[in-house]
Amino acid sequence: MNRPVTAAPHWRTPDSVPAIMRQVLYALLPAGACHVFFFGPGFAVNAVVAMLAALATEALALRWRGQPLRPFLGDGSALVSAVLLAFCLPPLTPWWITATGAAFAIGVAKHLYGGLGLNVFNPAMAGYALLLLFFPAWLTHWPPPRIGDLDYQALSTAQTLYYSLTGTLPGDLTLDAVTRATPLDLTKTRLGMMYTMDAIRTNPVFGDFGGAGWEWVGNFVTLGGGWLLYRGIIRWQVPAAMLAGLLLPALLLWLADADTHPSPLFQLWTGGTLLGAFFIATDPVSSPVTGRGRLLFGAGCGLITFVIRAWGSFPDGVAFAVLLMNAAVPLIDRHTRPPIYGHRRPHGG
Amino acid sequence: MAEPSTTGLHAAWTFDPRPPRPDWGIALPAVKRLSTRGPIQPAPPPAEAVISLAHAQGIATPLVRPGDRVLTGQPLARDAQAAAHASVTGTVVAVESRPVPGSSHTPCVVVRREDPERFDPALRPVDPAVLTPAQIAAHISAGGIAGLGGALFPTGRKLRAGAPIRALIINGVECEPWISCDEMLLRERAAAVIRGTRIMMRALATEQAVIAVKVDMAEARVALHDALEADGSGSIGLAVVTARYPSGGERQLIELLTGEEVPAGGLPRDIGHVCQNVGTAAAVADLFDLGQPLISRIVTVTGGAIAAPGNFAVRIGTPIAALLAAAGGCRAEPARLIMGGPMMGIALADDALPVTRATNCVVAATAGELAPARLEMPCIRCGECVQACPAHLLPNELLGAVRRGDAAALDELGLAACIECGCCDHVCPSAIALTPRFVTARAAQRPPPGPGEDPS
Ligand code: SF4
Numbered sequence A: 001m002n003r004p005v006t007a008a009p010h011w012r013t014p015d016s017v018p019a020i021m022r023q024v025l026y027a028l029l030p031a032g033a034c035h036v037f038f039f040g041p042g043f044a045v046n047a048v049v050a051m052l053a054a055l056a057t058e059a060l061a062l063r064w065r066g067q068p069l070r071p072f073l074g075d076g077s078a079l080v081s082a083v084l085l086a087f088c089l090p091p092l093t094p095w096w097i098t099a100t101g102a103a104f105a106i107g108v109a110k111h112l113y114g115g116l117g118l119n120v121f122n123p124a125m126a127g128y129a130l131l132l133l134f135f136p137a138w139l140t141h142w143p144p145p146r147i148g149d150l151d152y153q154a155l156s157t158a159q160t161l162y163y164s165l166t167g168t169l170p171g172d173l174t175l176d177a178v179t180r181a182t183p184l185d186l187t188k189t190r191l192g193m194m195y196t197m198d199a200i201r202t203n204p205v206f207g208d209f210g211g212a213g214w215e216w217v218g219n220f221v222t223l224g225g226g227w228l229l230y231r232g233i234i235r236w237q238v239p240a241a242m243l244a245g246l247l248l249p250a251l252l253l254w255l256a257d258a259d260t261h262p263s264p265l266f267q268l269w270t271g272g273t274l275l276g277a278f279f280i281a282t283d284p285v286s287s288p289v290t291g292r293g294r295l296l297f298g299a300g301c302g303l304i305t306f307v308i309r310a311w312g313s314f315p316d317g318v319a320f321a322v323l324l325m326n327a328a329v330p331l332i333d334r335h336t337r338p339p340i341y342g343h344r345r346p347h348g349g
Numbered sequence B: 001m002a003e004p005s006t007t008g009l010h011a012a013w014t015f016d017p018r019p020p021r022p023d024w025g026i027a028l029p030a031v032k033r034l035s036t037r038g039p040i041q042p043a044p045p046p047a048e049a050v051i052s053l054a055h056a057q058g059i060a061t062p063l064v065r066p067g068d069r070v071l072t073g074q075p076l077a078r079d080a081q082a083a084a085h086a087s088v089t090g091t092v093v094a095v096e097s098r099p100v101p102g103s104s105h106t107p108c109v110v111v112r113r114e115d116p117e118r119f120d121p122a123l124r125p126v127d128p129a130v131l132t133p134a135q136i137a138a139h140i141s142a143g144g145i146a147g148l149g150g151a152l153f154p155t156g157r158k159l160r161a162g163a164p165i166r167a168l169i170i171n172g173v174e175c176e177p178w179i180s181c182d183e184m185l186l187r188e189r190a191a192a193v194i195r196g197t198r199i200m201m202r203a204l205a206t207e208q209a210v211i212a213v214k215v216d217m218a219e220a221r222v223a224l225h226d227a228l229e230a231d232g233s234g235s236i237g238l239a240v241v242t243a244r245y246p247s248g249g250e251r252q253l254i255e256l257l258t259g260e261e262v263p264a265g266g267l268p269r270d271i272g273h274v275c276q277n278v279g280t281a282a283a284v285a286d287l288f289d290l291g292q293p294l295i296s297r298i299v300t301v302t303g304g305a306i307a308a309p310g311n312f313a314v315r316i317g318t319p320i321a322a323l324l325a326a327a328g329g330c331r332a333e334p335a336r337l338i339m340g341g342p343m344m345g346i347a348l349a350d351d352a353l354p355v356t357r358a359t360n361c362v363v364a365a366t367a368g369e370l371a372p373a374r375l376e377m378p379c380i381r382c383g384e385c386v387q388a389c390p391a392h393l394l395p396n397e398l399l400g401a402v403r404r405g406d407a408a409a410l411d412e413l414g415l416a417a418c419i420e421c422g423c424c425d426h427v428c429p430s431a432i433a434l435t436p437r438f439v440t441a442r443a444a445q446r447p448p449p450g451p452g453e454d455p456s
């Protein structure tokens, strides 16, 4: 009798790369729906454009590198990168900008580094950073949230699609009429003009703590992040350390002078803070593997975000903070290796 | 009794009856119910017993030749560390290399059974109280007892004089799923385990021992508790450890119980501990109380393909096919035949292989009980393997070093500390066969194959 002889272990977790990526996408769904609710259908349009571009780029890159299409195209990692990129872009973004970002994310940031698992930089953030450098003017116009008594005209799905396809608005609509500065943008420019925080916050784009609408997107991001934590798909170290790294210095400065520094709660509920903490910085490939390393990495992401927001020239700093810390990951990994069993000093505990 | 062994180095030690939850390992379903419904049953002696002469420290020298008639319990081979005994009465038909589980060529003595069974008249109970520690260790070596947890380290050798011992640790944790032979032994023969523990404490001249079981072994705990109460001496403690695999690995158990780590390249003895399996303790008790050398052991026969799973007292050398028959045979064609558990068990090509002293469990598994084959994806650096590794290694980086064939990096990353437990492999979402690569790399790294670990 001859039976198959396979090596131990004979059991294996049912978790797989596609299953993990699928759950990350599910976890982003509530936040995406909330985004559409507050800021219009633009997010959905961008997400679809980004996903198509990412899949096409992935297929081309795999073909070019002589890799099999099926397992890699189906692993879902390109889709996650695409959706995260879409979260960073204004709802009104022409399709070629979105597609360029997605193509750069997958083609350059991922495949030039060797494909799945080998990219040093978070692909979505690399794509977003490229767009910030190449198309800065296109990325500053955000429709205000569809709540409260803002005097603006909400765009329909058809109008949004028209803009995405052509880069112009139909009829005699102007971009200025349908968009506003973001809360982070306002804070940065008005603080520079010596306004106090109290005066700045009277603008209707501000909500209770952070940006109106943004707060709710943040809540749903947190919900999705909590689910990923519960499922063990992400671990607590990166989100906790990133939030601490951003909020602690924000708290200190705010306590010192609340007139010229936004409150930590504003920092938490605005811009990319929560998305960054739960979905971007936690990208396994481009973050450290050890628990201590993740604490360092997260804290660095939070701190750099804070520094850029407070003193940098960009309103938000999550993308650059994550990219900078990505570059430090090999170093962090090397210096946070846990002590190997049996190499601790005896009685050292 | 000998004087308490407290030196400056190894001061008195107190164990925590409920050791902490570790930051390593994985939670696994136990799947023990299948085989713990009924009592341990005797399996019939085989028509032909193939008795392996190997133990972890070498091969015992044969004392018999083909054609010799042997009685049950008669020594067939012996060296300074251990012996092997006839598990049936009959005629030696071969002294030759045979395949046994885990090895394709192992010196064996093959005995064809002849009825009626007669026991070697030289076998006599021995009172350990009249022996010195060294004599006890020598008697255990001559009794053929070797680590029944699966490592086959000669027990007598572990008990020989050496650095002073703070405590003897009796390992009844049995953290691998499927296997229940130690649990059933504790349920049915807790007093014998305690008696064997006491004999080994005497050999080690130590005043303290602790028997460790897993948190989900309720019946075994009650049985041990009652037996310890009847014993009444108070010098043997009972510790309950986490069910997280591999809490029963020798080094992991020591860490759980003492908070200390066995130094790299060293033995538990170097920090004042000796570990023995509960099955070994019971075998020592039988050797002294009944005069019976190691001619049988308890084997769990389980798996979805088995008609009547359970635990069996099996003569050493019984073909696995005969053992499966004792468990009612297979009701379905097993997808895999595994000796041991799902994490470290060896898949067997053939059910003609014999039961050895290391055989704790035989699983006839259906396809549904095994992980389906999956395509290896690239490592996505998720770090799950790092979290799970009980040796605190970085399996993802070890993988890179194995692929590059970088021996220096393997060394620096601590491959030598890998206990081949399979945790990293199990949790890997990319389905990368990590552990088999580490097993191969470890074998290439150290010239002679040393003793393995047994997280049983
Ligand atoms: S097999 Fe080795 S590397 Fe993998 S978890 Fe076990 S000890 Fe760690």
Ligand code: SF4
Residues within 6 Å of the ligand: A289, B378, B379, B380, B381, B382, B383, B384, B385, B386, B395, B396, B399, B424, B427, B428, B429, B430, B431, B432, B434
């Ligand atoms: S578990 Fe697998 S995919 Fe995750 S870091 Fe380890 S080797 Fe890589």
